[in-house]
Amino acid sequence: MKELMMRYGYDLNTLVDECGLKYVELDRQRHILTVTGEQQAVQIAIEKIQIVIEETGLKMKGKVMQPSTTRECVVCFCEIEDGKMYRLEACGHSYCKECVQFQFQTDLNSLPVCCSSEGCEEKWVLKDITNIADITNNPVDRLVEKATSSFVAKNKKEYRYCTTPDCHIIYRVSEKENLFTCPQCESRICTGCHKQYHDGLSCEQVKLAETQEADDKNFMLFLQGCKLNIKKCPNCSTLIEKISGCNRVTCSACTTNICWVCLKHFPTAGDCYNHLSNEHGSVY
Template sequence: YFCLLVGLKSYLFLLHAGVSYNFEKTENGIFRLKLTANATKTIADLRRPLEILMKGKTINHPDLTLSAVQLLLSRDGVAHLKSIEQETGTYIMYDRQSLNIKVFGHQEQMAAAEVKLVHALRQLLEKKPLEICLRGHNLPPDLMKKTVENFGVDLEGFNKEMPEIKVELHQHRHLLKVWGSKEDKRRVERMIFELASFKHSSLVQLASENVGGKEDNQRVDYSEPSEDACPICLCEIEDPFRLESCGHMFCLACLMDQCESAMKSHDGFPICCLKTGCKEPLLVVDLKHLLSNEKLEDLFRASLRAFVASRAGMYRFCPTPDCQSIYQVAAPDAETKPFSCGACYVEICTKCHFEYHPFISCEAYKEYKEDPDSTLLEWRKGKANVKSCPSCGYTIEKADGCNHVECRCGSHICWVCLENFRSSEECYGHLRSVHQSFVDIV
């Protein structure tokens, strides 16, 4: 947040000279900004744009799919993000808990950063290879073999038809990777799916021909794997891995893909054994063998997001970006108690989810947050000695003295009729000729 602090100081110095302020850093590392001015209106004028600056803007764009957003964690994604921050003078944050991208800065800067970031992620996504899985419950067990038979060991069949693309086969993971345009990727995907559909139709036809004949006991059951097959890919087990909880055997790569899929889709939790009728949860000892420490941390984050999402309205994440703490939402009729985050030390109201506000109701505080000037307008009601400068709109309170008032913007104002002048002499002349007095006559 260093660039935000610099931006705040620049804003205060350039736009509101004369206002005193200082940054206080607490023992927990939290910065507090203290503003001091000689008028309530000044504080209100300052606080609103500062709160907008600190709130930031969540980028919502149809091109920012989950696949595109996750590119921010890649080396190229981080490089693009830092470059855009420097070009636009903003701060961009990817919150891995809410899966949101927020940009902080002034309005024009945030708009420019959003355009550049969406464009950069769109280009990165187009360069990212399309992954086509060649195994699974709905695919023929020997689809990879048939792919090699149809297109060659080095997949030269794809290169002959579409020389502008690059296709690689990862045999260990039963996976195709395709580099090219979106349409080229879709074309390869259609060719593979057509091959899978043809193979599936052949198996079904063979099964139907055997029904009722002397070889009825040899019918092909496409949905049931053999005892020695991996329950996920339905193929012969490669790199066998035995689960600690239930003892069932899987391909090592299949279990790794199961964990990766849960992290990306957020709907695969809890992660359980996929052997028919088992559903035993995978233990941490298994996950430590399957995933690196970094991937394991991502899995735990995704699991926590899935837990909070499945209990909508009961729990919420701490609003501090990237904070992993959660808190229980208070019932509407319950006593308001703050949530004190042990990770980032903020205090949150568990009813309205704004900063904790012990001396004001949630409704009043929400209204204040939406319109900080509302308290000032309420204070002005019925006060004859409070008026607005006709030149700049600044709120002026006249405690005593004559009817000539000088605003901070330099205007000389007649307090009786609010006509403004360039000099005090002109204002006094107006008071003599029009109102025949410098002071109010009671």
């Protein structure tokens, strides 16, 4: 597994490109690799994977591996060499440095980053992130910005970004109309409806004036009539287009796991897969 990730990337995207696959799904906790695509592409991928297995076997030939449960990487299951171990602060699970860097660089776009050990959903703490950031030369400011964006996306009912493009100021959402003046760009925003502040008018009056309800109905009719496979995230309302793959979809904004069939959403991928199997008979 480790050799595959080092050769084709942590999410094996290079393997997808080289073989012409539709996608590759790697369950890092259960160490299950699912390859999907045309028969010829799948066969090419299998041959490439087999070559890696054989080459890895030759490298290991003659080496005597001592059994160990404490120095085994939770991702690649390889014995961790001296000086190359990293233990997560919260749960203490061990990674080899290559795997912890691979996971960090890949999962950085879908915060929070969680432990890859099977059955462990412990989140990486700030010390883990800053430690690995130093190793991978990722500026901590960039990580803080991504963490903040992820937090806001998952908590849209409580926090929003200033409506001015490229302004990173965050304000707290209110139930009724309330004025927020951005300290950076000086925009006047209503924290109730997130539009330009409407002095003397309620949010409901503004909504009716803009015929928002009619617009929403027209938009839904458009989605139903168009050929694109587009739905709204049931958690944050972000539009999602499903092109291929199984019926478990992850929202790019709030990272919730969604059943594409009935739009129920779940905190973990495993919960979503179980729902698909139990309620719909298949993950496809």
